[in-house]
Amino acid sequence: MKRTTPGPAYRYPLALPALDPAQVEPVLAELLRRDGWNRDTLLDFQRQCLARVLRHAVTESLYYHEAIGAAVAAGAALADLPALTKSDLMGNWDRIVTDPRLRLRDVERHLASPQAGMPVFGEYRAYATGGTTGERAVVVYGQPGWLQTMSNMLRLLRMLGATPQARALGIGAPTPLHITNRAFAELSGGRSEVPRLSVLSPLTEIVAALNEYQPEIIFTYPSFIRRLAEEQDAGRLAVRPARFVSTAEVLTGHVRLLARQTWGAQVFNGYGTTEAGLLGTECEHAAGVHIAEDMVVFESVDEANRPVPPGTPGVKILVTTLYDSPLPLIRYEISDIVAVEADPCPCGRPYRRLASIAGRREDTLSLLTPDGRPLRLHAGRLRAPLDGVPGLRQYQLVQRSPGSILVQITVRNPAGAGDVAAGTRSAIEHGLRSAGARPGILDIEVVDAIERRGAAAKECLLGAR
Numbered sequence: 001m002k003r004t005t006p007g008p009a010y011r012y013p014l015a016l017p018a019l020d021p022a023q024v025e026p027v028l029a030e031l032l033r034r035d036g037w038n039r040d041t042l043l044d045f046q047r048q049c050l051a052r053v054l055r056h057a058v059t060e061s062l063y064y065h066e067a068i069g070a071a072v073a074a075g076a077a078l079a080d081l082p083a084l085t086k087s088d089l090m091g092n093w094d095r096i097v098t099d100p101r102l103r104l105r106d107v108e109r110h111l112a113s114p115q116a117g118m119p120v121f122g123e124y125r126a127y128a129t130g131g132t133t134g135e136r137a138v139v140v141y142g143q144p145g146w147l148q149t150m151s152n153m154l155r156l157l158r159m160l161g162a163t164p165q166a167r168a169l170g171i172g173a174p175t176p177l178h179i180t181n182r183a184f185a186e187l188s189g190g191r192s193e194v195p196r197l198s199v200l201s202p203l204t205e206i207v208a209a210l211n212e213y214q215p216e217i218i219f220t221y222p223s224f225i226r227r228l229a230e231e232q233d234a235g236r237l238a239v240r241p242a243r244f245v246s247t248a249e250v251l252t253g254h255v256r257l258l259a260r261q262t263w264g265a266q267v268f269n270g271y272g273t274t275e276a277g278l279l280g281t282e283c284e285h286a287a288g289v290h291i292a293e294d295m296v297v298f299e300s301v302d303e304a305n306r307p308v309p310p311g312t313p314g315v316k317i318l319v320t321t322l323y324d325s326p327l328p329l330i331r332y333e334i335s336d337i338v339a340v341e342a343d344p345c346p347c348g349r350p351y352r353r354l355a356s357i358a359g360r361r362e363d364t365l366s367l368l369t370p371d372g373r374p375l376r377l378h379a380g381r382l383r384a385p386l387d388g389v390p391g392l393r394q395y396q397l398v399q400r401s402p403g404s405i406l407v408q409i410t411v412r413n414p415a416g417a418g419d420v421a422a423g424t425r426s427a428i429e430h431g432l433r434s435a436g437a438r439p440g441i442l443d444i445e446v447v448d449a450i451e452r453r454g455a456a457a458k459e460c461l462l463g464a465r
Helices: 021-034 039-060 062-073 086-091 104-111 143-159 179-187 203-213 222-233 253-263 379-387 414-434
Strands: 125-128 138-141 168-172 217-220 243-246 266-273 277-281 289-291 296-301 316-321 332-334 336-340 353-360 364-368 374-378 392-401 404-411 441-446
Touching: 021 143, 039 062, 039 316, 104 125, 104 138, 125 179, 138 143, 143 179, 143 277, 168 179, 179 277, 203 222, 217 222, 222 243, 222 253, 222 392, 253 266, 253 379, 266 289, 266 353, 296 336, 316 336, 353 379, 364 392, 374 379, 379 392, 379 414, 392 414, 404 414, 414 441
Parallel strands: 168 217, 217 243, 243 266, 404 441
Antiparallel strands: 125 138, 266 277, 277 289, 289 353, 296 316, 316 332, 336 353, 364 374, 392 404
16 A cells, blocks of 8 residues: 655745635636536546545555455445544544644644644645534645635636626634635635625624625625624615625525615525535525535435435435545535435536535434424424514524423514513424424523634534533
8 A cells, every 4th residue: 555755844834825816717617617517427527536536545545445445446336335424534534644744633733823824734724623513523625625625616606696806705714723714815816905804803893894895795604694784774884795605504594585685685505514615505596505516426315324315304414525635535424414406407507406404413402292202303493483583683592401492592672682582482482383392391591692603603503501
């Protein structure tokens, strides 16, 4: 088995450079060309890439050599290979990487240092997942894979009708540990007029920066679109974006309607992971997220890792990355509950679409039916009724025991907190009964703020105490 010898230590550059257009343009042009392929051509390309990735993994990675080397040599199908859980990844990280200089202990120390935004050894971008599911993953991108990933983001922007000259910006994670922070910075092309903002920046600072920059496209979280709409309605924010791209959290119909009413803007759903980048977005038809299947093999599966039929939500997804990576991910398990659309999109692109994205499997409530039987209900079923409660700004469910839920809320106007709390109770009780659950013990607590969690600073639907 081939292994390279560790080389000398590298010095970190003083700053992370913006994307080089000379490198991006040919890659982007190739990705855009693939949008015109038919389905058979795409699948043939995907098979070729997968074969190359598997050969590389079993040759260069000690872990994959032992775990799947014999199966790959025997011509096993991808579906016959074992899944890689987050625990597997983190427990075998040093044996999975294809560059022996990379060691998890060193990369984690790097991410905890002031140099977290710099490449490791001058060539590898390191990120950590938000940890909102209870376990953090650490990933690294090499320069070729990162170039593919960022070019894919630009391709998806073109899918939304954005021109290269569009005034776009992202408001995402506050720390370079998270991929949205670095991706948004590099997509700015080094232009100094593009504000560097995060969802934890002071709201007054965000409003002032947006009023000055006047963005046409804003990438941000659905929960933050709601906050921006409040500022626009209050007269403090005065922008006219034509499009939003929603990332990191589940997008609801209420947020789409709110953006339409506030700005006349359309919200497109984007879907990505720290481990594999932006996996896809909706096209101009806004009829489901197109998965970039020339970049990944995407499987929606049941508990036994068997594919679920189109239109049926799986219990998790398995992602296999098809670009060059120092940390190959083969059937990597992510606990997202999605359903795949059966029919092709009217736009004609060859990619499968996601009909629905419910959120993480961990966001599940333990409840009881009216006759006392246990019932597991995904908390996402309550998003739509809660989004419709007037005056409700934030909400988080805390499972205290089976059938007992604490709901923490923040309100827009403290004077109306009682009415908002009553509306919240009514909405949740109605949502639970509609799902066949007994409301049980339901306590509503009005708080000053609900902290965003994890490196991505997301708003989490289901919290813990």
